[in-house]
Amino acid sequence: MPRPPYCAMLLFELHEMADATVAVRLLYMNSTGPLTDMGEPHVLVLDDCSEFCPLENFTKRFQHLIPDDWEQECEMNTAASVYNKSVEILVLVFAIIVVICFILLFGIYCYSKRKIEEQEEKVLSRVPVSIVKNVT
Numbered sequence: 698m699p700r701p702p703y704c705a706m707l708l709f710e711l712h713e714m715a716d717a718t719v720a721v722r723l724l725y726m727n728s729t730g731p732l733t734d735m736g737e738p739h740v741l742v743l744d745d746c747s748e749f750c751p752l753e754n755f756t757k758r759f760q761h762l763i764p765d766d767w768e769q770e771c772e773m774n775t776a777a778s779v780y781n782k783s784v785e786i787l788v789l790v791f792a793i794i795v796v797i798c799f800i801l802l803f804g805i806y807c808y809s810k811r812k813i814e815e816q817e818e819k820v821l822s823r824v825p826v827s828i829v830k831n832v833t
Contacts, residue, residue, distance in 0.1 A: 704728050708738055712749055720749035 708724040724738035740748055743758065756763070764770035 707741075711752075714749065719752040721752055721755045722749050 705725070705727040708726060710722040710724065712720045712722055714720050723741040723743065725741050726736065726738040728736045742748055743750055743755075745758075746754055
C-alpha cells in the first residue's frame with residue numbers, strides 16, 4: 698500500500714441526520730501547497746455505504762481497528778511513561794540543585810566582598826588623618 702503524500706489527511710465528519718440518526722462522512726484532502734492553497738476535500742464513499750455512512754455500519758466495519766484497551770493503546774502506566782516521569786523528576790531535582798548552588802555562590806561572593814571592605818576600613822582607620830589629607 699503506498700504511503701499518502703505529505704499534507705494529506707482524512708477527515709471524519711459526524712452528522713446528525715434529519716431522522717435523528719447519526720452518520721459518518723469520510724473526506725480526503727491532499728495539498729502540495731498548504732500555505733497557499735488548501736484545496737477542496739474529496740468525498741470518499743465506503744463499500745456498502747453512501748456518502749453518509751450510518752454510525753452503526755461504520756463501527757461494525759472498522760471494529761477490528763478500534764482498540765479494546767485504551768490504556769494499553771496509549772501506553773499509559775508502561776515502562777516508557779514511568780521512564781519519562783523519572784527523567785522529569787531528575788531534571789527538576791538537577792534544576793533545583795543548580796539554583797541552590799547559584800544562591801550559595803552569590804551569598805559567598807557577597808560575604809567575601811563585605812569582609813574585604815571591612816578589612817580595608819580597618820586598614821584605613823589605622824592610617825593617620827594627616828597622611829590621608831596629603832593624598833587627597
